[in-house]
Amino acid sequence: MHTRHFLQLIALSALWGGSFPLLRIASPALGPWLLAGLRCALAALVLALLMRVLRQRWPVRAAWPRLALLSLLTVVAPFVLFNWAALVIPAGYSAVLNATAPLFGVLGAAVMGEERLSGRRLMGCAIGFAGVALLVQLGPVAVTTPVLLAALACTGAAAGYGFGSTLMKRATLEHDALPASAVVHVAAALLLLVPAGASVPAANFSTGAMIAVAVLGLFTSGLMYWISMRLMREIPASAATSAAFMIPLFGVAWGGIFLGEPVTWGMAPGCVLVLTATALITGFNPFRDRGKT
Incomplete structure (x- = not known):
C-alpha cells in the first residue's frame, strides 16, 4: 500500500469518527428512521450535483438492483442500526463495536473467494481489538436488555459494512466511483422513504439536530462514501475496512474537543496498537513505501 x-x-x-457523537445529538431528536432518511437524501443530492458538474452518466438500469443490495448492506442497515443504538449507549461504545467491521470484511472476502485469509490479517484484527479496548477507556454501563440489543445492533451494522465491502469492491470495478455512490444513496433514500416519512410527526427539528444531519449527510455520507469507493478501487476491500480500527481513536479525540470527554496519556498504547493493526491488515510499510505517492 502506498503512503x-x-x-x-x-x-x-x-x-x-466524528459521526458517532453527531448521532447522539440527532437521533434522539429525529428518530433513527428519519435521521437515516434525511442523511441519505442529502448524500444523494450532493452526489447527483457533483455528477452534473463533472458530466458523468448514471449507471444503466440493469446495474441498479446490485447497487441497491450494496446500499442495503453498507448504508440503510448500518445507518438505522447505529441510529437506534445511539439512543441507548454512548458514542464510544458504538465506535468500538464498529471496529469489528474489518474482521467481517476479511471473513467476507475469504468466503466470496476474493482474498486469502492470511495469518497476518487475523493477527491484525486481534491486535486492533486489543488496541481499541485500551484506547477507548469507557466507564461501566449497566448490562440491561436494551444495552445488549444496542450492542448487537452495532455489531450487525459492522457486519453489514464488512461483508458489503466485497460487493463495494466489485462495484468499483464495474462502475465509476461517483455514479455508483450516487445510485447507492438514491436507492437508500427510496428504501427509507416510507419509515422516515412516518417518523416526521414525532420529530424535533432542533437547530443542533439539523446541523448534525447536514454534516452527516453532506460529508460523512455523500463525499466520504465517494472517496472510499475511489480508494477501494486501488486497494483490497479488507484493507479499506481496516480504517474502522482508527475510528475510535478519532471518536475519543472529537469527544474530548466538543463534548468535554476525558482524553489521557493512558490512551497512547491503544493508539499504537490500532495503527499497528491497520498496517498489518493493509500491508502498509512506511519504510518500504518511502518515496511513493
Missing part, C-alpha cells in the same frame, strides 16, 4: 492510500484511510477515519 497516500494510508493517509487517505486516516483522513476517512477522522471524519467517520
Whole structure:
C-alpha cells in the first residue's frame, strides 16, 4: 500500500469518527428512521450535483438492483442500526463495536473467494481489538436488555459494512466511483422513504439536530462514501475496512474537543496498537513505501 492510500484511510477515519457523537445529538431528536432518511437524501443530492458538474452518466438500469443490495448492506442497515443504538449507549461504545467491521470484511472476502485469509490479517484484527479496548477507556454501563440489543445492533451494522465491502469492491470495478455512490444513496433514500416519512410527526427539528444531519449527510455520507469507493478501487476491500480500527481513536479525540470527554496519556498504547493493526491488515510499510505517492 502506498503512503497516500494510508493517509487517505486516516483522513476517512477522522471524519467517520466524528459521526458517532453527531448521532447522539440527532437521533434522539429525529428518530433513527428519519435521521437515516434525511442523511441519505442529502448524500444523494450532493452526489447527483457533483455528477452534473463533472458530466458523468448514471449507471444503466440493469446495474441498479446490485447497487441497491450494496446500499442495503453498507448504508440503510448500518445507518438505522447505529441510529437506534445511539439512543441507548454512548458514542464510544458504538465506535468500538464498529471496529469489528474489518474482521467481517476479511471473513467476507475469504468466503466470496476474493482474498486469502492470511495469518497476518487475523493477527491484525486481534491486535486492533486489543488496541481499541485500551484506547477507548469507557466507564461501566449497566448490562440491561436494551444495552445488549444496542450492542448487537452495532455489531450487525459492522457486519453489514464488512461483508458489503466485497460487493463495494466489485462495484468499483464495474462502475465509476461517483455514479455508483450516487445510485447507492438514491436507492437508500427510496428504501427509507416510507419509515422516515412516518417518523416526521414525532420529530424535533432542533437547530443542533439539523446541523448534525447536514454534516452527516453532506460529508460523512455523500463525499466520504465517494472517496472510499475511489480508494477501494486501488486497494483490497479488507484493507479499506481496516480504517474502522482508527475510528475510535478519532471518536475519543472529537469527544474530548466538543463534548468535554476525558482524553489521557493512558490512551497512547491503544493508539499504537490500532495503527499497528491497520498496517498489518493493509500491508502498509512506511519504510518500504518511502518515496511513493
